Amino acid sequence: MSRSRKPLARNFDAPRTCGGKHCYKTQRDAEAVVEEKSILQPELELAIYRCLSCGEFHLTRVKTS
Numbered sequence: 001m002s003r004s005r006k007p008l009a010r011n012f013d014a015p016r017t018c019g020g021k022h023c024y025k026t027q028r029d030a031e032a033v034v035e036e037k038s039i040l041q042p043e044l045e046l047a048i049y050r051c052l053s054c055g056e057f058h059l060t061r062v063k064t065s
Contacts, residue, residue, distance in 0.1 A: 023056040030057040 024030040030048045037044055045062040 018051055018054045018056070018058065021051075021058045023051070023054055023058060025056055027057050030059060034059060 022033075024033065027048060027050075034046045034048065037046060045064060046059045047062050048057055048059060050056070051058050
């Protein structure tokens with residue numbers, strides 16, 4: 001007897017990770033996340049940079065003195 005299997009639920013729009021960080025295909029996508037996170041956590045300062053390994057954009061925390 002064959003068992004019926006449910007298809008795996010996969011979110012293809014989810015950001016990939018590069019070394020544990022989320023990757024964003026465009027700078028605009030990364031900027032949208034920074035804006036959303038700044039509303040949720042106003043004390044958090046984030047910067048966007050382009051990864052030399054994958055060529056996509058990542059976020060990093062900005063340390064304030």
